[in-house]
Amino acid sequence: MNTRSRSYDTDTIDSVLLGYIAGYSQRNISTITKIPRTTIREWIYDLKKGRIATPGSIEHAHYWVIEYSTEEVVEGICKICFQTRKFLNRIEDNNPWMTREEKEEGLWKNTLVK
Numbered sequence: 774m775n776t777r778s779r780s781y782d783t784d785t786i787d788s789v790l791l792g793y794i795a796g797y798s799q800r801n802i803s804t805i806t807k808i809p810r811t812t813i814r815e816w817i818y819d820l821k822k823g824r825i826a827t828p829g830s831i832e833h834a835h836y837w838v839i840e841y842s843t844e845e846v847v848e849g850i851c852k853i854c855f856q857t858r859k860f861l862n863r864i865e866d867n868n869p870w871m872t873r874e875e876k877e878e879g880l881w882k883n884t885l886v887k
Contacts, residue, residue, distance in 0.1 A: 781808070784853075786816055787828035792855035793817055794827075805838055805852050 785808070792802045799817070803810045819825045837849040839860060847862045 781812075784833075786825070788853045788855075789813055789816055790820055790825065790828045793820075795855045797855055802855075805850065805855075 789802055789806060789808060799810050799813050802813055816825060820827065833853045835856065836852040837858065838852050839847055839849040842862060845862055846859050848857055849860050850857050
């Protein structure tokens with residue numbers, strides 16, 4: 774493994790390699806993780822040459838990256854393990870950011886996507 778890789782922890786490298794194994798392009802992985810594509814390309818090369826062990830699963834709290842969309846259902850991708858999940862794109866009536874008065878007045882209904 775090259776010296777530049779040493780500035781990243783093992784979990785980060787494993788995360789990137791899991792994304793590659795899951796079928797994501799180097800460009801997508803770089804965009805999500807903010808790691809240069811040349812570094813990712815070197816890790817993938819090292820993985821193929823057997824210099825890096827194939828990563829197992831990573832125990833972590835998911836860090837969902839969700840793109841802006843006007844669709845009712847949007848897809849999020851975990852920045853760490855590249856798992857995908859669908860999310861409802863709406864504000865619910867139990868929104869913790871709204872005050873009791875706003876909920877009682879039904880202000881949330883104006884922004885609710887049905």
